[in-house]
Amino acid sequence: MEKGLRCSGAVPYGYLASKEDKGEWVIDEEAAAVVRRIFQMVMDGQSVNGIARTLRAEQIPIPSEHWKRIGCPVRASSYRDPYAWSATTLGYILKRPEYLGRKVLGKTICENYKTKSTRRTALEEQFVFEGAVPAIIDEETWHNVQRLRETTRRTPKRSSAPNRLTGLLYCADCGAKLTHHNSLVQGKYIDDAFTCSRYRGIVQECTIHYVPTQKLEAAILSAIQRISWYVRNNEQEFVQRVREASSLRQEEAVKDCRKQIVQARKRHADLDGLVKKLYEANATGKLPDKHFSRLLAEYDEEQATLEASMTEWQKMIDNWNADRVRMTEFIDLAKRYTDFSELTTPMLNEFIEKIVVHEGSGRGKQRRQRLDFYFKFIGAFEVPADVVTPMEQEAERRQQEEQAEKEEHSKALAQARYEKRKQERREFTARKRADLLTTEEQAEEERRLERNRAYQKKQRDKKKATQPEKPRKRSLEELAKLDRAGANLTPEEAGRLAAYKQRKAEAVKRCREKQKAAQPPKPQQRTLKELAECAEAGLPLTPEEAERLEAHRNRKKEALQDLKARAETDPAAAAELAQQRAQQSEAVKKSRQKMYADAAAGDPEAQARYERFLATRRENYHRKKQAEAKAAQAS
Ligand SMILES: [Zn+2]
DSSP states (O other): OTTTTOTTTOOTTTTEEOOOOOOEEEEEEHHHHHHHHHHHHHHHHHHHHHHHHHHHHHOOOOHHHHHHTOOOOOOOOOOOOTTTTOOOHHHHHHGGGGGGTTEEEEEEEEEETTTTTTEEEEEEEEEEETTTSSOSSSSSHHHHHHHHHHHHOOOOOOOOSOTTTTTTETTTTTTBBBEEEEEETTEEEEEEEEEETTBSSSSSSSSSOOEEEEHHHHHHHHHHHHHHHHHOHHHHHHHHHHHHHHHHHHHHHHHHHHHHHHHHHHHHHHHHHHHHHHHHHHHHHHHOOOHHHHHHHHHHHHHHHHHHHHHHHHHHHHHHHHGSHHHHHHOOOOOOOOOOOOHHHHHHHHHEEEEOOOOOOOOGGGGGGOOOETTTEEEEOOOTTTTTOOOHHHEEEEEHHHHHHHHHHHHHHHHHHHHHHHHHHHHHHHHHHHOOOHHHHHOHHHHHHHHHHHHHHHHHHHHHSSSSOOOOOOOOHHHHHHHTTTTTOOOHHHHHHHHHHHHHHHHHHHHHHHHHHHHHHOOOOOOOHHHHHHHHTTTTHHHHHHHHHHHHHHHHHHHHHHHHHHHHHHHHHHHHHHOOOOHHHHHHHHHHHHHHHHHTTOOOOHHHHHHHHHHHHHHHHHHHHHHHHHHHHOO
């Protein structure tokens, strides 16, 4: 009154009656902001009680207090706490169609004028005026909120909020909603999933349609990601595809509407006939006035309803065009979201109209389950299968990495196990060799060896059974014997023997080399030839060398004597002796010639050797002379 505004309970919170025209409402911005906030909080997944607590904590005045503060008369003036929002108040606000811009009249009806008792009217009895008031909430949000509130959500015990997916999921086979359930086991929620509400139903049976919440949320997120990316990157293509899909659906719907119009027209004509008959019956007095007016009213009402429906269907046929699918709104929505790292409640409520869940098949990793996504504004839409978004590529890469890591890890584990077993075996063998096994261990080892032998025998027998009988191979020993006896060997046998001989020769060689390497290195021995030269040149020799040379000369001398002895009887030996002598004199001659030549060429060493040779010859000559003289004196 203070501001000259007429406010009454009839004007909902968020509006005020206009100053100019009291029948007209204007937006009360302060209250409207609160209303919008309340709707948004529901969209964000908050419970009504949670919203009430938040508003109270923020000291937002309840509607009555708000009206009181701005100077409007308040019906319910007795309240204790001006911030005590109740679930009932919030419930009324969230249900009001006025916020959509509709004025609804006749919500209550006076049944008895004496007692003034009223009752709530049914929806059909109310009068709705579209666009009669300015809207506070957009249509999409309002309907979303109705959907979220319509579905009764069973709050799991000790869980603060009902599941946000409730009401979005429908069974593909029976069309019922899916219900959420989980079990609280030792403070942990397990088996958090949705199932068809008609599963094990009393009236109607359906299969389980089990879908785990976590998997479902992941699938929804990736579906939203996928379609948003597609819209942002292939807008033209998207628009075209949606148009095609919608025109198909449109045709169906239009067909349906036409059929209904035809039926309605027929019924309308029938009613005309009935009304005519009714008048005739009344006029002739066959039908009392009381019944006449009741029946007439009924027929009239039915005809009016039919006319209204026909107009509605005709309007639908006229309006069915591409605009019916509100693509631009979806495109705006897709562009609005940029962060898809997690599925938020507003994202879920804004994008998803419903999800149809098919029955799954397979177990574990092989489990497959089809989900049909219906998006807001555009309905069912599937991004072409060949489109791969960067997010999907990234996910694929991550998955591969994880897989590789897992494999690497299990490989490392297997290697460690193998090493451990090997180590244990090694220790066991060491103990076995040292005779340290307990009797049980020994018995076990015996059994193991027995098992091994049996297994190997079995394997051998098996192999033998599968292979054709081969002619028996001759052993290497036999082959060597045959070879020595000069028998003919097959090429294969000869090759085998040769290979064996080579292997053996190599082994012997290796063995000798090993032995040699094991012995201390010997001082380099001078060859007999060098020793002879030294002796000839009068150079000193070690006693060992002198002995060696002496032994060699003795051997030679003995051999020569032996040959000489044999030559007296054996002509072959005589020939050999003659040959040896000739060779020797030839060698001596050659060596002397070389010495002369070297000395003449001016080699000092050769000259010295020549000098020594001459001296020795002189000495030998004198020694011979003296010996002859002595012999002559003696005789
Ligand atoms: Zn079902």
